[in-house]
Amino acid sequence: MPFSSLGGESRCRDCGGSGDCQQCFGTGRNVALNSDQEKCPNCGGTGRCPTCSDTGIITLGIADD
Numbered sequence: 001m002p003f004s005s006l007g008g009e010s011r012c013r014d015c016g017g018s019g020d021c022q023q024c025f026g027t028g029r030n031v032a033l034n035s036d037q038e039k040c041p042n043c044g045g046t047g048r049c050p051t052c053s054d055t056g057i058i059t060l061g062i063a064d065d
Contacts, residue, residue, distance in 0.1 A: 008059060008060040009057050009058065009059050009060065010057070010058055010060060011056065011057065011058070012049060012051055012052035012055075012056055012057060012058050013051075013058070014049055014050075014051040014052070015049035015051065015052060015056060016056075017056040017057070018049070018056055019048060019049055019052065019054040019055060019056040020047060020048070020049060020054075021040055021042050021043035021046070021047055021048060021049050021050070022042075022049070023040055023041070023042035023043070024040035024042065024043060024047060026047040026048075027040070027047055028040055028043060028045040028046055028047035029045075
């Protein structure tokens, strides 16, 4: 089913609309085996998509110049 939106909203391209961080798959843990860092560097350990703030939706806007 295609995503339909009103008011300039669209599905987040980074998480595909799930709201989960795609680097750690929503776990918040760093999945890189060769790293000493425990928290995911993409989401900071929250497990949430940093682009859409866990909503799965991006609101498109026009910049004022």
